[in-house]
Amino acid sequence: xxxxxxxxxxxxxxxxxxxxxIARKYTDNVYHFEWINDFAEAxxxxxxxxxxxxxxxxxxxxxxDNDCSELLNFLKNKDNQKYRxxxxxxxxxxxxxxxxYADSSLARLQKLDExxxxxxxxxxxxxxxxxxxxxxxxxxxxxxxxESNHQKEKKRIRNLNLMRMEYEKxxxxxxxx
Numbered sequence: 001x002x003x004x005x006x007x008x009x010x011x012x013x014x015x016x017x018x019x020x021x022i023a024r025k026y027t028d029n030v031y032h033f034e035w036i037n038d039f040a041e042a043x044x045x046x047x048x049x050x051x052x053x054x055x056x057x058x059x060x061x062x063x064x065d066n067d068c069s070e071l072l073n074f075l076k077n078k079d080n081q082k083y084r085x086x087x088x089x090x091x092x093x094x095x096x097x098x099x100x101y102a103d104s105s106l107a108r109l110q111k112l113d114e115x116x117x118x119x120x121x122x123x124x125x126x127x128x129x130x131x132x133x134x135x136x137x138x139x140x141x142x143x144x145x146x147e148s149n150h151q152k153e154k155k156r157i158r159n160l161n162l163m164r165m166e167y168e169k170x171x172x173x174x175x176x177x
Contacts, residue, residue, distance in 0.1 A: 001026070003072050009046045019060065037162055040118035047116060054080075055116055056109045061143040062090075071109075071137040084111040084129040089138045096145045107132065108139060121169075122162040 001008060008027040012020050013035040023030045029049065033042045047055060054075065058064070064071075071088070074080055086109035094100040107128045110116045118124045146152040 004075050007050065007052060009049050011042050011046045013042050037165055038121040040120050040124035043118045043124060047112070047118075050112055053112055054109055055112045058108075058139060059141070059143065062139050062141045065138045065140070068137055070135045074133065074135060080133070083131050083133045084113075085109070085126075085132040087128070087132055087134045089136060090141055091138050092141045092143075093145050096147065098142070098145070105134065121166040122159055
């Protein structure tokens with residue numbers, strides 16, 4: 001954050017730990033978002049508060065590579081204005097040792113305009129908007145590393161319920177049209 005002009009916006013969806021207190025050490029832009037079983041809506045609430053040219057999102061269970069120079073160079077480069085999306089590698093770890101993972105490329109950095117919004121109640125994304133740029137900076141995601149089978153099962157059930165609700169919403173919309 002010290003390397004480029006930027007703002008940090010945090011949407012807290014009801015944490016019960018010290019998330020809000022920690023976030024307030026880094027920004028005054030900490031907002032409560034009433035959880036409505038929709039990750040896209042929670043993220044879209046932060047887009048509405050953003051005032052910059054670019055929007056990048058990161059979760060509490062993610063961290064960036066120590067070397068973010070490629071990302072910073074892109075943001076500092078005036079030629080970046082010709083792009084609307086930037087694909088960044090997301091490394092999804094499957095265990096606590098962090099030695100089992102799968103990489104994917106997601107448009108985690110987006111030009112902030114009226115077409116920048118999230119879709120999907122779970123595993124939400126902003127669709128890639130052309131033209132796009134690829135960088136090799138890695139977001140390390142530990143959200144599926146569990147200390148117990150109970151934690152794993154709890155998240156699986158939550159995700160299945162969210163997927164089911166989203167499917168039912170879409171099914172009702174298609175029946176109405």
